[in-house]
Amino acid sequence: MIPKLRLLEYEIPFTSSFVFNVGGKRKTLNTRQGLLLHWLFGDQSIYTEVAPLPGFSNETLEQCKQQLLALDSEELSASVISKRLYPSVKFAIEAAWYQLEYPLRSTAVRSCSLIGKSSESHRIKIKAGHQSIENDVLSLKSVLAHLQPHQKLRIDANRTWTIEELETLQQALNTSQIDYVEEPLKCLDHYRSNGLPIAFDESLRELDPLKPVPEIFFTANAWVLKPMLSGLQRTIELAELARENGIVCVLSSSFESNVSLEFYHSLAQDLELTEEQGLDTLKYLAKDLQPAKITLRAESVPLADCKEIARLC
Known part of the structure; x- marks a missing residue:
């Protein structure tokens, strides 16, 4: 056709x-x-x-x-x-x-919220790594202290820390309410078990789709997949591989319009993803492209x- x-x-x-x-x-x-x-x-x-x-x-x-x-x-x-x-x-x-x-x-799926945007979400995300490790520790301690018992924190460091800084973080924080730390290290070869739950994001996109996924990725607690940055078929392949290996899969938006956000919510259900997804970004855009097919906004x-x-x- x-x-x-x-x-x-x-x-x-x-x-x-x-x-x-x-x-x-x-x-x-x-x-x-x-x-x-x-x-x-x-x-x-x-x-x-x-x-x-x-x-x-x-x-x-x-x-x-x-x-x-x-x-x-x-x-x-x-x-x-x-x-x-x-x-x-x-x-x-x-x-x-x-x-x-x-x-x-x-229908919509449950979404993780960025820090300060929703006190009701079960998963809260915070960006880190744009200041010294000492200040990161202080900021994260403050956030963790204010979480409700049902909430957990997702920390996204965008590859800004060394292994020594990550270990400093692990020793200084109460990690019981940390869901995972996303891409904390500058170098993939430096990952080793230190008790912190880890998620991969950017590193997954850099993999050669024609080669097997290296073993280091199967030590992660979660894979964060961005369909706009990887392509849909590759996203589905990785989501299925994650499920087969007991790894949490999280779809994440890249600040797209409601056209893609509605599709991601639907795709998450097709893939039977039950964790909170990284899809709470529509609030940052002042307009939609099309009339809503799924209710994602509090106000039109x-x-x-x-x-x-x-x-x-």
């Missing part, structure tokens, strides 16, 4: 300037930019999104646009999705054909304007 396909672009303001910690450097974004693919399979309409995240994705939005404009109708089909495609482009194509077979569910927001760039097929 060859669908009709339109390519559109959008720009959504963040509710306030957003600061990312990228490799120890701070990057500020005021808007989220991306591309929208509108697929028509007969009378069935499906939207998918191409939204590489600056500082985290290897590809730029302009590179994605040019790649899409260069594709022919055959390369947009489910049977011949090219390995050469950028992950965010591949994701958008895979997600369309996936939804054709598995339509969106109508305006719809963003989308400009058509081309008709791809």
